[in-house]
Amino acid sequence: MRNPEITPVEHPLAGIRREIDAIDDQLLALLNRRAACAQQVAEIKTAAGEVECFHRPEREAEVLRRMAERNPGPLGRDVVVRFFRELMSECLALEKPLAVAFLGPEGTFTQQAAFKHFGHAIAASPLPSIDEIFRSVEGGACQYGVVPVENSTEGVITHTLDSFMRSGLLITGEVSLRIHHNLMGQCEDLAGIREVFSHQQSLAQCRGWLDRQLPGVRRTAVSSNAEAARLAAETPGCAAIAGEVAAELYGLGILARNIEDEPDNTTRFLVIGRNPVNRTGQDKTSLLLTTRNDPGALYGVLEPFARHGISMSKIESRPSRRGAWDYVFFVDVEGHRDDPTLAGALAELERKTTLLKILGSYPKAVA
Numbered sequence: 192m193r194n195p196e197i198t199p200v201e202h203p204l205a206g207i208r209r210e211i212d213a214i215d216d217q218l219l220a221l222l223n224r225r226a227a228c229a230q231q232v233a234e235i236k237t238a239a240g241e242v243e244c245f246h247r248p249e250r251e252a253e254v255l256r257r258m259a260e261r262n263p264g265p266l267g268r269d270v271v272v273r274f275f276r277e278l279m280s281e282c283l284a285l286e287k288p289l290a291v292a293f294l295g296p297e298g299t300f301t302q303q304a305a306f307k308h309f310g311h312a313i314a315a316s317p318l319p320s321i322d323e324i325f326r327s328v329e330g331g332a333c334q335y336g337v338v339p340v341e342n343s344t345e346g347v348i349t350h351t352l353d354s355f356m357r358s359g360l361l362i363t364g365e366v367s368l369r370i371h372h373n374l375m376g377q378c379e380d381l382a383g384i385r386e387v388f389s390h391q392q393s394l395a396q397c398r399g400w401l402d403r404q405l406p407g408v409r410r411t412a413v414s415s416n417a418e419a420a421r422l423a424a425e426t427p428g429c430a431a432i433a434g435e436v437a438a439e440l441y442g443l444g445i446l447a448r449n450i451e452d453e454p455d456n457t458t459r460f461l462v463i464g465r466n467p468v469n470r471t472g473q474d475k476t477s478l479l480l481t482t483r484n485d486p487g488a489l490y491g492v493l494e495p496f497a498r499h500g501i502s503m504s505k506i507e508s509r510p511s512r513r514g515a516w517d518y519v520f521f522v523d524v525e526g527h528r529d530d531p532t533l534a535g536a537l538a539e540l541e542r543k544t545t546l547l548k549i550l551g552s553y554p555k556a557v558a
């Protein structure tokens with residue numbers, strides 16, 4: 192028999208846990224209300240005949256920026272952006288999951304970039320080469336592709352830039368990823384390693400560390416970091432340089448972490464698609480242009496940007512393949528092609544170039 196005079200002492204966490212339960216109930220209802228709204232959006236888009244792709248990059252960028260700006264904390268900006276990114280990814284998947292091609296196999300940094308940009312509720316297809324990614328989006332098998340374009344330590348990925356010379360695809364987004372490299376393998380320590388596999392860019396990004404820690408050990412470039420991890424998993428005495436995800440995927444132990452030579456090692460990826468993206472007010476535009484091979488021709492081309500007060504975040508030159516010393520320039524500027532100032536500068540540029548191709552206007556990465 193319980194003594195009615197003794198009131199049981201409540202656990203110190205009980206009150207706050209009741210509050211958490213009540214909040215979770217509200218969150219659950221709100222999350223599903225939002226998902227139901229996305230389903231209604233799908234019905235409206237279908238009725239309007241927009242059945243090919245429900246994804247709206249400009250709207251997603253607006254949602255993420257608004258939530259990041261309104262966030263009162265204590266959750267950090269990154270956490271809030273990641274959370275709403277995944278929420279929109281799941282809402283879109285209820286409408287219709289996106290088909291996204293990335294540079295495979297599973298476990299590459301390009302796969303991480305694809306998830307960072309689109310969230311995890313996508314049908315992601317690992318493809319073996321940049322060419323195949325372009326082809327799969329051009330042919331309609333995938334709605335988007337994700338390809339690496341430049342690394343802060345090693346510079347541009349020339350194959351990606353060259354692909355834009357022949358392709359009619361548009362750039363619809365960009366993703367920056369902080370790249371941490373790890374040495375992984377089946378051995379216990381560095382002493383047992385006789386060969387290191389990785390992508391040539393990653394071997395270059397870790398050159399100093401390899402010279403110091405594994406002098407004389409053979410370095411072999413393979414098609415991707417994930418492929419390196421797969422090889423290390425089946426070849427005794429071999430290690431790989433790759434991201435943490437690849438170690439998990441191929442069951443390897445991490446022998447040394449963060450071995451990249453530059454502390455800010457970052458790779459920028461481009462998202463490619465078939466449809467133009469509307470302006471958000473915080474956009475970027477990528478251009479490809481060629482000039483006459485005259486003195487001062489490049490200056491003449493870039494001068495309108497300076498006069499219109501448009502800032503340029505990148506300029507890169509590549510041989511045009513039309514003859515020796517003939518170049519194609521890849522230029523990134525601030526703004527959307529529909530912004531009146533940029534539209535004015537582009538109209539002037541058209542008259543000064545031998546070729547001007549607008550590769551796309553897209554929202555600046557929300558990170």
Ligand SMILES: O=C(O)C(=O)C[C@]1(C(=O)O)C=C[C@@H](O)C=C1
Pocket residue numbers: 229232233245246247248250251254278279280282283286
């Ligand atoms: O607003 C839309 O057009 C939607 O489809 C909804 C929503 C969202 O969840 O907020 C989902 C996917 C789109 O890419 C953009 C936004």
